[in-house]
Amino acid sequence: MTEYEAEIRHLRSDDVDRVLRFFAALGPESRTTFAPHAFDAENAARICRTSDGIDNVRLVAVEDGEIVGYCYFESRDLPYPTVGLGIADHAQNRGLGHRLMTALIAEARRLGKPGLDLTVWKTNPRAQRVYTAAGFRFTGETPNRVEFTMHLDLSEPADA
Numbered sequence: 001m002t003e004y005e006a007e008i009r010h011l012r013s014d015d016v017d018r019v020l021r022f023f024a025a026l027g028p029e030s031r032t033t034f035a036p037h038a039f040d041a042e043n044a045a046r047i048c049r050t051s052d053g054i055d056n057v058r059l060v061a062v063e064d065g066e067i068v069g070y071c072y073f074e075s076r077d078l079p080y081p082t083v084g085l086g087i088a089d090h091a092q093n094r095g096l097g098h099r100l101m102t103a104l105i106a107e108a109r110r111l112g113k114p115g116l117d118l119t120v121w122k123t124n125p126r127a128q129r130v131y132t133a134a135g136f137r138f139t140g141e142t143p144n145r146v147e148f149t150m151h152l153d154l155s156e157p158a159d160a
C-alpha cells in the first residue's frame with residue numbers, strides 16, 4: 001500500500017469547515033474507537049480555537065485540501081498532556097497514523113513536555129501498534145477495564 005503524500009501541519013483557526021467534513025467522513029467504527037468528544041460543530045470550532053501550538057498542539061494531515069488525519073495532545077489539569085489520534089476511514093492503514101504520531105512527539109519534545117499519556121481500547125491492536133512503535137509503553141488499564149493506559153517518557157534525550 002502506498003503511503004499518503006499528505007502535508008502535516010498545525011490545525012488553524014480557519015479549519016472549522018474542513019474539520020467538520022473530516023468528522024462527517026468518520027465511519028461508525030472510527031467514531032467508537034476515536035471518541036474524544038462529540039463530532040459536532042461546537043467541537044470543531046473549539047478545537048480550532050484552542051489550537052495554540054504550546055499546551056494544546058493539534059496536527060492535521062491534509063490531502064487535496066481536505067483533512068484526512070488528526071492528532072493532538074491537550075494539557076489539562078493532569079501530570080502529562082493527553083494524546084488522541086484519528087484517521088479518515090479511506091486513509092487508514094497507509095502510514096498516516098505513524099507519521100502524525102512521530103510529528104506530534106517531535107513537537108512535544110521541542111516544547112519540553114516531560115511525557116505524554118493516552119488510553120486505547122483493548123480491542124484496538126492497530127492503534128496499539130502505532131503507539132508502541134512510537135515508544136509508548138503499557139502502564140495499566142482504565143477503571144472500567146476496557147482500555148489500556150499508555151505512557152511515553154520524554155524526560156530523556158531521543159538518542160539516549
Ligand SMILES: CC(C)(COP(=O)(O)OP(=O)(O)OC[C@H]1O[C@@H](n2cnc3c(N)ncnc32)[C@H](O)[C@@H]1OP(=O)(O)O)[C@@H](O)C(=O)NCCC(=O)NCCS
Binds near residue numbers: 124129
Ligand atoms: C488506529 C489509527 C489511528 C492508526 O492509523 P493508521 O494510519 O491507520 O495506521 P498506520 O497505517 O500508520 O499503521 C498501522 C499499523 O498497525 C498495523 N496493523 C494494522 N491492522 C492491525 C491489526 N489488526 N493488528 C495489529 N496491527 C495492525 C499495521 O501493520 C501498521 O503497522 P506497521 O506499519 O508497523 O506494519 C487509524 O486506523 C484510525 O484512526 N482508526 C480509527 C480510530 C482509532 O482507532 N483511533 C485511535 C484511538 S486510541
